[in-house]
Amino acid sequence: MVREERAYYGKHGEPRKFDPTFKGPIHSRHCTDVLCCVLFIAVILGYIALGVIAWVHGDPRKVVYPTDSRGQFCGQKGTANENKTILFYFNILKCASPAVLINLQCPTKQLCVEKCPNRFASYSNVKSPFRWNKTYWEYYRQFCQPGFNSPRKSAAQVMRDEDCPSMIVPSRPFLRRCFPDFTTKNGILTVANKTTFKDGHGKTRNVTDLRDAAKGINHVLDAREFGMKIFEDYTNSWYWILIGLVIAMVVSLIFILLLRFTAGVLFWFVIFAVIAVIGYGIWHCYWEYSSLKGKPGSDIAIYDIGFQTDFRVYLQLRQTWLAFMIFLCIIEAIIILMLIFLRKRICIAIALLREGSKAIGYIMSTLFYPIITFLLLAVCISYWAVTAIFLSTSGEAVYKVMINQGRCIYANRTCNPEVFNTSNVTKQCPGAQCTFAFYGGESVYHKYIFILQICNLFVFLWLVNFAIALGQCTLAGAFASYYWAFKKPADMPSFPLLASFGRSLRYHTGSLAFGSLILAIIQLIRVILEYMDNKLKGAENKVAKFLFCCLKCCFWCLEKFIKFLNRNAYIMIAIYGKNFCTSAKEAFFLLMRNVVRVAVLDKVTDFLLFLGKLLIVGGVGVLAFFFFTRRITIIADEAPSLNYYWVPLATVIFGSYLIAHGFFSVYAMCVDTLFLCFLEDLERNDGSSARPYFMNKSLMKILNKRNQGDEDERQSR
Numbered sequence: 001m002v003r004e005e006r007a008y009y010g011k012h013g014e015p016r017k018f019d020p021t022f023k024g025p026i027h028s029r030h031c032t033d034v035l036c037c038v039l040f041i042a043v044i045l046g047y048i049a050l051g052v053i054a055w056v057h058g059d060p061r062k063v064v065y066p067t068d069s070r071g072q073f074c075g076q077k078g079t080a081n082e083n084k085t086i087l088f089y090f091n092i093l094k095c096a097s098p099a100v101l102i103n104l105q106c107p108t109k110q111l112c113v114e115k116c117p118n119r120f121a122s123y124s125n126v127k128s129p130f131r132w133n134k135t136y137w138e139y140y141r142q143f144c145q146p147g148f149n150s151p152r153k154s155a156a157q158v159m160r161d162e163d164c165p166s167m168i169v170p171s172r173p174f175l176r177r178c179f180p181d182f183t184t185k186n187g188i189l190t191v192a193n194k195t196t197f198k199d200g201h202g203k204t205r206n207v208t209d210l211r212d213a214a215k216g217i218n219h220v221l222d223a224r225e226f227g228m229k230i231f232e233d234y235t236n237s238w239y240w241i242l243i244g245l246v247i248a249m250v251v252s253l254i255f256i257l258l259l260r261f262t263a264g265v266l267f268w269f270v271i272f273a274v275i276a277v278i279g280y281g282i283w284h285c286y287w288e289y290s291s292l293k294g295k296p297g298s299d300i301a302i303y304d305i306g307f308q309t310d311f312r313v314y315l316q317l318r319q320t321w322l323a324f325m326i327f328l329c330i331i332e333a334i335i336i337l338m339l340i341f342l343r344k345r346i347c348i349a350i351a352l353l354r355e356g357s358k359a360i361g362y363i364m365s366t367l368f369y370p371i372i373t374f375l376l377l378a379v380c381i382s383y384w385a386v387t388a389i390f391l392s393t394s395g396e397a398v399y400k401v402m403i404n405q406g407r408c409i410y411a412n413r414t415c416n417p418e419v420f421n422t423s424n425v426t427k428q429c430p431g432a433q434c435t436f437a438f439y440g441g442e443s444v445y446h447k448y449i450f451i452l453q454i455c456n457l458f459v460f461l462w463l464v465n466f467a468i469a470l471g472q473c474t475l476a477g478a479f480a481s482y483y484w485a486f487k488k489p490a491d492m493p494s495f496p497l498l499a500s501f502g503r504s505l506r507y508h509t510g511s512l513a514f515g516s517l518i519l520a521i522i523q524l525i526r527v528i529l530e531y532m533d534n535k536l537k538g539a540e541n542k543v544a545k546f547l548f549c550c551l552k553c554c555f556w557c558l559e560k561f562i563k564f565l566n567r568n569a570y571i572m573i574a575i576y577g578k579n580f581c582t583s584a585k586e587a588f589f590l591l592m593r594n595v596v597r598v599a600v601l602d603k604v605t606d607f608l609l610f611l612g613k614l615l616i617v618g619g620v621g622v623l624a625f626f627f628f629t630r631r632i633t634i635i636a637d638e639a640p641s642l643n644y645y646w647v648p649l650a651t652v653i654f655g656s657y658l659i660a661h662g663f664f665s666v667y668a669m670c671v672d673t674l675f676l677c678f679l680e681d682l683e684r685n686d687g688s689s690a691r692p693y694f695m696n697k698s699l700m701k702i703l704n705k706r707n708q709g710d711e712d713e714r715q716s717r
Helices: 002-011 034-057 098-102 134-143 155-161 207-213 217-291 311-316 318-341 343-362 364-392 449-483 496-507 509-535 542-576 580-592 595-628 633-638 646-684 697-702 708-716
Strands: 086-089 110-113 171-174 177-180 182-185 188-191 196-198 204-206 396-402 433-440
Touching (some): 034 509, 110 134, 188 207, 217 318, 217 343, 217 595, 311 318, 318 343, 343 449, 343 595, 343 697, 364 449, 364 496, 364 646, 449 496, 449 509, 449 542, 496 509, 496 542, 509 580, 542 646
Parallel strands (some): 086 177
Antiparallel strands (some): 396 433
């Protein structure tokens, strides 16, 4: 037995040896992983340079403001479009969907206008064979090309060259673009109270043609009204939403503090409740099995009836209930055996949960550290989003040849609007126009836009993981100061959280950056795999799909393992101040020497924290539901008037989950830190007066251990 134990320890490192000078987190430290620290700082400086380059070349107006066929922004100051803030489409029937419209890919001319048309009109009505309607023309020409006043062209030439729209449709602005003003009356789709209209060729068309040509526009416009109602609900209920979030914060705090008293009761109650429920299931299966005895057809074997879509057929067979009963008996036996053989380790996990609550009670500032992490993440996300937008809008305007009628070999080719009218294209393809298509360009800078976006994403992932790592290392240092204080809280430092934050940032930026870099690389690979998988969704290659599925699964598992390893490595860094690789190796070997305890603690902690989150989010959500639906009669009059009560309700539930997750993430980090300290305490010390245990008395009682000093004091009494 001793030989096997030595072989096991030799395989997973040697146990910690007693060090009389060790009193918790090391104060005398040196900078670790300096090379990675220098690389990290250089990458941050490069990231700032990338943001500057994107800022210089990019133009976010390309995303916010619409652009006409000449590549000019609608509403841009200092141009002819300064007062023309809305984009108008000459022939809305050529547009296939709202996505096409918004992306400026609709194959028709686009013009900036001051306001959208409010009535039907067509060019044939302006220039009829019998008379010239000047009043009609004054209204119509504001939607023609600038400078086109008194046309001498024939109607066919005007339609070919798109000097004026063939027709205009009553529209209303949305996203700074004119969309048909669809309304539904008595179940009939109308535009300006009409169901039919005449197009530019005098043909009678139905309003449904507009809907089919611009499919989904009505839903997009309805979304605007829906959004306004949601905004109104937030305006009326923001005060009560904040109250609900404050309640969630208070309940989360109270729950964590009470876990020192309720952790054991809560866990054992749930466990025995599960045992009781499964026991009832076994009894019910036996009762059904016995009651079917002697009934015609109940003794038929399951495989004799084959596959049945009606599940109730199987419930009439005794074999079905026998199979259910055997399965539940196996589950019940497994749970009971686990409780019998792992009872001590479960008790250790519960004791550590209680100790974690006590540690947080002494260092209350740790509960508010997630605010710092949130602010750092907000800065990273904002910078990444702004840089991505500016990079995506840093291309030059691209113009392409558009053919209104007929065919042309130059269609969809790039062109230069300044020299287009003097080129051979207009001679070979009458009516061809050089119109704005999108922002891109063929410059060297544009060719590397995609690579720069990948770099932007990678550095973003690195910075996000670093912010999380900094928080984990800081919290670990604070909680380790608590555990290794022999007399708590007398031997604890004055400001453990602040001191730990200073040590992490001053000495271990390189180590934290190293661990974050490994995780960021894996996450980037996962993003690339997802991107490639989406590109291959339409492919019929089953082998490629299978390989991508395997790769995605492997890298998902690898990411989970690296997160677990990094978390424990940061705890060792916070305590001993060693580099990342050494800390990761020591943490891994320490956990492997206590693998059963690790598995039990991890599952017990996850289970209790899940119950805590469920309790808090569910309780606050139910309270918010009864309040916003005016079912609490005492304060029913205080509830705001809402269009959709689920808007503030969903906000409160989601916000409560984020708050509970923030509090419980601190608690989980506390338990993990105390657990590693506990394992090292068992290896370092033996309870003698020279090597006393630092763990609390409840843990020593579970392990049948005691400190010699406590025993001497008890005997002297």
